[in-house]
Amino acid sequence: xxxxxxxxxxxxxxxxxxxxxxxxxxxxxxxxxxxxxxxxxxxxxxxxxxxxxxxxxxxxxxxxxxxxxxxxxxxxxxxxxxxxxxxxxxxxxxxxxxxxxxxxxxxxxxxxxxxxxxxxxxxxxxxxxxxxxxxxxxxxxxxxxxxxxxxxxxxxxxxxxxxxxxxxxxxxxxxxxxxxxxxxxxxxxxxxxxxxxxxxxxxxxxxxxxxxxxxxxxxxxxxxxxxxxxxxxxxxxxxxxxxxxxxxxxxxxxxxxxxxxxxxxxxxxxxxxxxxxxxxxxxxxxxxxxxxxxxxxxx
Amino acid sequence: xxxxxxxxxxxxxxxxxxxxxxxxxxxxxxxxxxxxxxxxxxxxxxxxxxxxxxxxxxxxxxxxxxxxxxxxxxxxxxxxxxxxxxxxxxxxxxxxxxxxxxxxxxxxxxxxxxxxxxxxxxxxxxxxxxxxxxxxxxxxxxxxxxxxxxxxxxxxxxxxxxxxxxxxxxxxxxxxxxxxxxxxxxxxxxxxxxxxxxxxxxxxxxxxxxxxxxxxxxxxxxxxxxxxxxxxxxxxxxxxxxxxxxxxxxxxxxxxxxxxxxxxxxxxxxxxxxxxxxxxxxxxxxxxxxxxxxxxxxxxxxxxxxxxxxxxxxxxxxxxxxxxxxxxxxxxxxxxxxxxxxxxxxxxx
Ligand SMILES: Cc1cc2nc3c(=O)[nH]c(=O)nc-3n(C[C@H](O)[C@H](O)[C@H](O)COP(=O)(O)OP(=O)(O)OC[C@H]3O[C@@H](n4cnc5c(N)ncnc54)[C@H](O)[C@@H]3O)c2cc1C
Ligand code: SF4
Ligand code: SF4
Ligand code: FES
Numbered sequence: 105x106x107x108x109x110x111x112x113x114x115x116x117x118x119x120x121x122x123x124x125x126x127x128x129x130x131x132x133x134x135x136x137x138x139x140x141x142x143x144x145x146x147x148x149x150x151x152x153x154x155x156x157x158x159x160x161x162x163x164x165x166x167x168x169x170x171x172x173x174x175x176x177x178x179x180x181x182x183x184x185x186x187x188x189x190x191x192x193x194x195x196x197x198x199x200x201x202x203x204x205x206x207x208x209x210x211x212x213x214x215x216x217x218x219x220x221x222x223x224x225x226x227x228x229x230x231x232x233x234x235x236x237x238x239x240x241x242x243x244x245x246x247x248x249x250x251x252x253x254x255x256x257x258x259x260x261x262x263x264x265x266x267x268x269x270x271x272x273x274x275x276x277x278x279x280x281x282x283x284x285x286x287x288x289x290x291x292x293x294x295x296x297x298x299x300x301x302x303x304x305x306x307x308x309x310x311x312x313x314x315x316x317x318x319x320x321x322x323x324x325x326x327x328x329x330x331x332x333x334x335x336x337x338x339x340x341x342x343x344x345x346x347x348x349x350x351x352x353x354x355x356x357x358x359x360x361x362x363x364x365x366x367x368x369x370x371x372x373x374x375x376x377x378x379x380x381x382x383x384x385x386x387x388x389x390x391x392x393x394x395x396x397x398x399x400x401x402x403x
Numbered sequence: 404x405x406x407x408x409x410x411x412x413x414x415x416x417x418x419x420x421x422x423x424x425x426x427x428x429x430x431x432x433x434x435x436x437x438x439x440x441x442x443x444x445x446x447x448x449x450x451x452x453x454x455x456x457x458x459x460x461x462x463x464x465x466x467x468x469x470x471x472x473x474x475x476x477x478x479x480x481x482x483x484x485x486x487x488x489x490x491x492x493x494x495x496x497x498x499x500x501x502x503x504x505x506x507x508x509x510x511x512x513x514x515x516x517x518x519x520x521x522x523x524x525x526x527x528x529x530x531x532x533x534x535x536x537x538x539x540x541x542x543x544x545x546x547x548x549x550x551x552x553x554x555x556x557x558x559x560x561x562x563x564x565x566x567x568x569x570x571x572x573x574x575x576x577x578x579x580x581x582x583x584x585x586x587x588x589x590x591x592x593x594x595x596x597x598x599x600x601x602x603x604x605x606x607x608x609x610x611x612x613x614x615x616x617x618x619x620x621x622x623x624x625x626x627x628x629x630x631x632x633x634x635x636x637x638x639x640x641x642x643x644x645x646x647x648x649x650x651x652x653x654x655x656x657x658x659x660x661x662x663x664x665x666x667x668x669x670x671x672x673x674x675x676x677x678x679x680x681x682x683x684x685x686x687x688x689x690x691x692x693x694x695x696x697x698x699x700x701x702x703x704x705x706x707x708x709x710x711x712x713x714x715x716x717x718x719x720x721x722x723x724x725x726x727x728x729x730x731x732x733x734x735x736x737x738x739x740x741x742x743x744x745x746x747x748x749x750x751x752x
Contacts, residue, residue, distance in 0.1 A: 132487050176485045215483060369659065374674075
């Protein structure tokens with residue numbers, strides 16, 4: 105009689121992995137909510153710190169990547185890191201309360217321990233963009249994933265040309281990170297904000313984001329050659345904005361978008377994030393527009 | 404590869420040699436209303452239960468390696484603190500006795516995604532490593548199109564593969580452990596006539612395929628016909644029930660859920676196999692659904708299997724076992740869907 109041994113190693117020997125190595129793929133950093141700021145009625149900024157100092161220092165990410173945030177027993181969901189990459193494991197997430205996990209978070213006080221895994225996904229190639237102008241175009245919550253590349257660019261402001269932020273929101277009360285606008289302007293960033301509907305306090309422009317974009321495109325010099333664009337917003341916005349950029353002769357490989365899909369693993373396993381048959385969590389969330397054009401049902 | 408032959412009487416001895424381990428194999432599950440015998444994979448406790456001449460099983464092996472519901476980790480909760488415990492749910496090696504080539508190929512395909520170098524799925528990989536697989540030759544059924552999908556024979560991913568030569572079995576041996584097992588029974592090296600017979604059996608099998616799928620240029624055709632009306636027609640029939648994914652040996656998508664125990668001191672994270680045909684598969688926060696119609700979802704399932712996977716791994720994520728077509732309440736079968744997308748309505752092979 106042959107009693108088979110319990111095999112602890114992956115079939116592919118080159119990949120030599122014991123059970124413990126395998127389990128390490130499920131590792132979750134423990135982090136603590138150190139501060140919470142209310143930004144609008146539904147969005148809050150959470151400052152998180154990875155508890156273990158060694159892990160915190162080793163945690164690195166690139167602008168545009170996301171983490172899976174977990175509250176044991178409540179749920180797990182993907183969120184873009186919106187803090188500066190140089191701050192390692194001291195990260196900031198801006199989260200809109202929409203469901204189970206996110207509403208529970210709004211009731212979680214400072215000191216709550218959460219789990220973080222990642223970082224996952226692709227990033228905005230800010231290094232490649234050095235020496236060029238950058239247009240960052242955001243609609244609504246789309247400003248959140250753009251905040252990390254904005255920080256990354258500000259760290260090395262002199263290496264970049266003109267930086268335009270074009271940001272549209274439904275109304276002035278929904279604008280995010282208002283307290284940072286002055287700082288951004290001090291760094292010579294051209295900040296253009298437009299709202300669908302103004303209110304008594306609002307004296308900026310009112311209308312669609314595409315109208316300001318049109319002006320900025322007119323004003324830009326040799327946009328086809330000098331400019332990179334980064335776009336993030338609700339699904340309907342992408343097509344209008346990207347079509348305008350392409351009309352302005354921006355090469356499709358210089359337009360980057362960050363797409364949102366449902367995600368249950370972040371590791372290319374659950375298939376929930378598939379666009380056509382591309383995994384948004386592995387090949388994205390940041391895609392250049394050329395890839396997007398090649399994917400069915402992307403935008 | 405090493406080859407051996409042994410008489411059919413010896414099969415019981417081979418079974419006994421392995422029987423100290425858990426054995427899973429095809430067993431009889433009664434008949435359907437047309438008195439066709441039904442089979443499924445289950446634990447086998449007696450050699451007599453093992454039905455190696457089975458036609459096909461209703462379900463795939465997923466129950467054992469990708470259970471419909473699996474606890475991924477548990478948490479102990481304390482005031483303001485918690486610990487996570489990962490359990491891979493693999494405790495014992497299991498012998499899989501009597502898998503057809505399509506099901507072994509299905510495992511090989513799943514390996515590419517779930518046991519590859521990019522984020523291997525630990526739960527799958529741990530179970531997969533503890534499989535001892537004995538394959539067995541099959542008789543093509545009217546719904547089998549594995550030949551079209553290149554999955555009618557298998558070159559790796561098993562320990563031993565048996566082909567019925569009439570009064571003896573021809574064994575292909577791939578692992579040292581399988582070789583050891585055979586040392587416990589009376590067997591010998593095949594002679595010239597047995598080589599001959601082995602090849603004849605393969606040819607006879609080939610002639611029995613009645614169901615075919617034309618896969619020439621299929622990836623391009625799927626792209627070209629992305630907006631084709633036939634998708635809508637299939638979409639109208641589809642009930643979005645997800646049964647096809649449930650029985651499919653290569654469907655692996657899932658959803659994750661977390662729950663707190665009633666004592667509030669423990670919590671668990673569970674995954675449930677899902678189906679891309681279910682309505683909320685691609686719904687995101689804010690209620691936007693990227694695939695709101697049943698035809699969007701049905702199309703996506705075909706697109707992933709026959710286009711996306713091919714693009715990534717140069718093979719399709721379908722082995723042509725026909726289970727999804729047999730199980731579908733709306734009679735939607737892969738050969739008909741693909742023929743219609745190719746513009747060959749009513750094509751039946
Ligand atoms: C790459 C990426 C980055 C993201 N970054 C941010 C961010 O920075 N800030 C932010 O507020 N939100 C972000 N999101 C969206 C965020 O993941 C969802 O709001 C969150 O999953 C909702 O979880 P919940 O448990 O509160 O909702 P649930 O109660 O689970 O469901 C509420 C709604 O959200 C949908 N949903 C459930 N799970 C997911 C999921 N995993 N992904 C998407 N939708 C889901 C459901 O279909 C339902 O409509 C991001 C999503 C992705 C894919
Ligand atoms: S799609 Fe259908 S025929 Fe293909 S492997 Fe899955 S169940 Fe079998
Ligand atoms: S194809 Fe058939 S089995 Fe699959 S979801 Fe539609 S009705 Fe259900
Ligand atoms: S989130 Fe699971 S596959 Fe992308």
